[in-house]
Amino acid sequence: MHEMSIAAAVVEQVDAAARDHGAPGVARVRLQVGELAGVVPQALDFCFELACAGTLVAGAVLQTESVAARARCTPCAVEWPVGMPPDLGCPSCAGGSVELLTGRELQILDVEWAERPGVQADQKG
Amino acid sequence: MCRTVDLRQAVLARNDGSARELRAALAARGTVAVNLMSSPGSGKTALLEAELGLARRRGVPVAALTADLATENDALRLARSGALVKQVLTDGLCHLEAEMLAGHLADWLPDDTRLLFVENVGNLVCPASYDLGESLRVALASVTEGEDKPLKYPTAFGLANLVLVTKADLAAAAEFDEAAFRANVARVNPGVEVVLTSARRGQGVGVLLDRALAVLDGAAPHRPVMAADHAGSGHGHGHAHPHDHGHAHDHGHPHQDQDGERRDATAAVRESA
Numbered sequence: 001m002h003e004m005s006i007a008a009a010v011v012e013q014v015d016a017a018a019r020d021h022g023a024p025g026v027a028r029v030r031l032q033v034g035e036l037a038g039v040v041p042q043a044l045d046f047c048f049e050l051a052c053a054g055t056l057v058a059g060a061v062l063q064t065e066s067v068a069a070r071a072r073c074t075p076c077a078v079e080w081p082v083g084m085p086p087d088l089g090c091p092s093c094a095g096g097s098v099e100l101l102t103g104r105e106l107q108i109l110d111v112e113w114a115e116r117p118g119v120q121a122d123q124k125g
Numbered sequence: 126m127c128r129t130v131d132l133r134q135a136v137l138a139r140n141d142g143s144a145r146e147l148r149a150a151l152a153a154r155g156t157v158a159v160n161l162m163s164s165p166g167s168g169k170t171a172l173l174e175a176e177l178g179l180a181r182r183r184g185v186p187v188a189a190l191t192a193d194l195a196t197e198n199d200a201l202r203l204a205r206s207g208a209l210v211k212q213v214l215t216d217g218l219c220h221l222e223a224e225m226l227a228g229h230l231a232d233w234l235p236d237d238t239r240l241l242f243v244e245n246v247g248n249l250v251c252p253a254s255y256d257l258g259e260s261l262r263v264a265l266a267s268v269t270e271g272e273d274k275p276l277k278y279p280t281a282f283g284l285a286n287l288v289l290v291t292k293a294d295l296a297a298a299a300e301f302d303e304a305a306f307r308a309n310v311a312r313v314n315p316g317v318e319v320v321l322t323s324a325r326r327g328q329g330v331g332v333l334l335d336r337a338l339a340v341l342d343g344a345a346p347h348r349p350v351m352a353a354d355h356a357g358s359g360h361g362h363g364h365a366h367p368h369d370h371g372h373a374h375d376h377g378h379p380h381q382d383q384d385g386e387r388r389d390a391t392a393a394v395r396e397s398a
Contacts, residue, residue, distance in 0.1 A: 002220050002251035009136050017132055031136070036351060038254045038280040071350065085276035086283065088350045089315050098315060100353040106254075108132045 006039055006106070007047035011057045014111055018056040025114035026060040034105035035069040036086060056117060069103025140255055143223035147230075147258030151241070156234070157341045158241045159333070160259035162281055164274075165247030167267045168291035170199045171324040173242055176333045177206035185338065186237050190229060191244040192221050199244065209235065220251035223258050240337050249278035261340050263333065267292040268301035275309040283313040283351035287320070287336055294323040314349045 014029050029048075033039050041064040048062045069082040073090035075097050082088055082103065090098050135141065151158055163169050173189060180187040188209040191199040200212030213229055215221070226243065234241060243259065245252040264285035266274045269292060275282035282288060288310050296303070303321070310319050318336075322329030340346055 002254060005218075005220070005222070005251075006136055006254075009139065013132070013134055013136070013138075017130065021130065023128075036280060036283070038250065085279050085313065086351075087312050088283070089312055098350045100350050104351065104353070106136045108134045108136060110129050110131045110133075112129045 003040060003043040004047045004051065007044055007051040010048065010062075010108060011051040011055055013108060014057050014060070015055040017111060018113065021113065023056065023113035025117035026057045026111055027114040028061045028063055028112040029057070030063045030065065030109040030111070032065050032067055032105045032107050032109050034067045034103040035084060036082075036100075036103040037106040039106060041066065058117065059114070065109070067102050067105045070101045072099050072101055073097055074099065137254065137256075140223050143227060144256035144258040147223055147227045148260065150227075151258060152260075154236060155341075156238050156241055157261065157337060158243055158257065158259040159261045159263060159337050160243050160245060160252075160257050161263050161265060162245040162249060162252045162285075163247060163265035163267075163291075164249050164270060167247070167265050167270065168324060169244055169247070169265055170202055172265070172289065172291055172322055172330070172333070173244060174203050174206050175324045175327070175330045177203060177208040177210075177242070179331050180240065180334050181207045183334075185239055185334070186235070187240045187242065188234055188238045189242040189244065190226070192246045194218075194246065203244075209238070215246055218246070219248050220246055220255055221257055222255050226257050239341055240334075242337075249274075249281040253278070253280040253284055261286050261337055261346050263287045263289060265289045265291055266306075268296045269299045272302045272305040273309060275306070275313050279313045280351070282310055284349050285314060285317060286346035286349070287318055287333070288314070289329070289333065290319065290321045292323060292325075293321040293328050294326045296321075314351065317347050317349060 010029065010031065014026055018026055033041055044064065045062055052058045052060060069086060070079060071082050071088055072079040073093060073095065075095060076090055076092045078090060078092050079101070080091060082100070088098055088100065148158070161169050161173065170191070177187055177189055189203050190211045190213060191203060192213045192215055193199055194215055194217055197212045200210045203210045211229060211233055213221070221243065243257060262285050264282045268290060290306065307319050310317060320329050320332045322332065324330060
């Protein structure tokens with residue numbers, strides 16, 4: 001389970017950003033996770049809480065937004081949701097010009113600072 | 126009032142940055158790294174032992190680094206080939222990361238090494254997310270594991286530049302459906318080469334070495350659809366990543382203060398209720 005390493009990387013970056021901004025704490029971290037990123041959001045949530053301990057991120061809510069994977073075959077002008085398990089073959093040709101448009105995202109979108117350490121934002125987005 | 130700041134930072138930016146640096150450093154000295162990933166017990170070590178022996182006989186300077194949670198058994202097996210071998214014990218960590226690898230290579234990898242084979246931790250989930258600075262990524266599955274392995278572990282097989290099937294000598298006994306396996310690989314990674322091997326019988330032995338040597342000679346490896354930069358990923362193999370912010374600094378201390386080394390958090394401060 002590499003979600004602990006992923007969570008530690010998120011916390012490290014957000015903690016550093018909070019220090020750069022002189023923020024006293026972090027209320028919410030919004031994360032974008034693609035369907036093909038190879039990360040399980042529930043496991044990440046659990047690890048995030050552990051990884052936050054002792055940092056400016058402690059107490060923050062992790063809000064995960066999933067991104068569906070979509071692919072396109074440019075010559076055929078066809079676009080499709082790849083699904084899970086993914087189907088990356090063009091449905092109308094056997095050609096090798098398929099592009100993955102979305103689905104590999106694993107990025108911190110934005111961060112909401114807290115007025116003081118350890119204060120959570122409310123859960124609504 | 127709460128302030129929200131857009132970060133837009135790839136979570137694995139640091140690993141990806143380290144991987145890019147390592148790939149460039151290896152390329153500068155004429156070394157190509159090959160990242161091998163598979164389930165535990167798939168036969169990576171047996172195949173690699175055969176490939177290393179062949180490389181030695183052909184006079185190709187090769188080295189292998191093998192990662193396991195515990196025991197030095199794999200290094201002892203690989204060392205029988207006569208190649209330079211290093212065992213890395215991850216103490217329970219399920220995957221290698223680029224900076225860990227770079228640390229293990231420093232003061233160990235001889236300058237004249239042309240091919241470095243990295244046998245990742247036996248695991249098809251976690252290692253798939255971490256670029257190690259390799260130029261050739263190989264996913265392996267044995268005939269006993271089932272034809273649907275590529276569908277169950279789409280990231281590992283979807284990001285591979287080469288897929289090797291091991292233990293082909295057991296294919297009949299395992300009722301391995303080669304056509305189904307190939308179709309499943311093609312579904313997650315259209316166009317990737319799939320080669321059947323048997324270390325025991327020598328079938329397909331040398332293919333891995335040949336493909337690695339081709340990359341060393343400048344051949345472009347197969348480019349998986351899933352490795353596309355524009356799909357929101359910070360990963361990839363040897364391509365520029367405009368959204369990455371990799372920096373060279375210590376790794377493995379996620380909670381230490383690194384004020385001033387981080388950037389990009391200055392973008393677009395907005396107010397929200």
